Amino acid sequence: MTRRFAIVTKYQDAGLHLPKRATKQAAGYDFEAAEDFILPTIWKLNFIKLLFGLFKGETMTETDYLTADQALKPLLVPTGIKAYMNHDEYLMLANRSSGPLKRRLILPNGVGVIDADYADNESNEGEIFIQLLNFGVKDVQIKKGERIGQGIFMPFLVTDDDAQDSKQDRVSGFGSTGDKK
Ligand SMILES: O=c1ccn([C@H]2C[C@H](O)[C@@H](COP(=O)(O)OP(=O)(O)OP(=O)(O)O)O2)c(=O)[nH]1
Ligand SMILES: [Mg+2]
Secondary structure, three states: OOEEEEEHHHHHOOOOOEEEEOOOOOOOOEEOOOOOOOOOOOOOOHHHHHHHHHOOOOOOHHHHHHHHHHHHOOOOEEEEEEEEEEEEEEEEOOOOOHHHHHHOOEOOOOOOEEEOOOOOOOOOOOOOEEEEEEEEOEEEEEEEOEEEEEEEEOOOOOOOOHHHOOOOOOOOOOOOOOOOO
């Protein structure tokens, strides 16, 4: 059986901690931020201006939309951690319930799915990133070592006619498997 965490090469000497479960029966391994980080509030001026402009019936240009859209882009917070697991398992990343309550942080992807073939991929060594979006009105400071999410190992099932041979090898993450956009 293979199920363990390791620190990626880039952070080998950074004094990171491997994810830990906080209590005896905790399901989730808590992940810490690998670096200090600022998560900007989504309520940036350009986003507010766009909302007001729309409200007033102003004509918005494509550039107005694009600039405002940037304020809504989630950030990928590095953890410096990779996860090894069995072939029929994945690691489910979830928010901590204190995330929204204390810091107005959400995982915009709902849950993160870390595939077993992500570890040691050629592009980023399988480093796990946590997508976070700050819907509060103030920027949020994350300090290195702060717990920003949790990972739960899960089994998954496949269909009867699921053919392994026609599948590509994973080389990266975040849209690497062929979406055009
Ligand atoms: O919150 C997340 C979600 C995903 N990943 C990494 C691990 C995962 O194995 C890989 C691909 O994730 P997913 O399949 O959910 O994203 P995708 O948009 O389909 O990307 P791809 O085309 O690379 O599969 O990205 C993270 O580090 N954090
Ligand atoms: Mg995918």
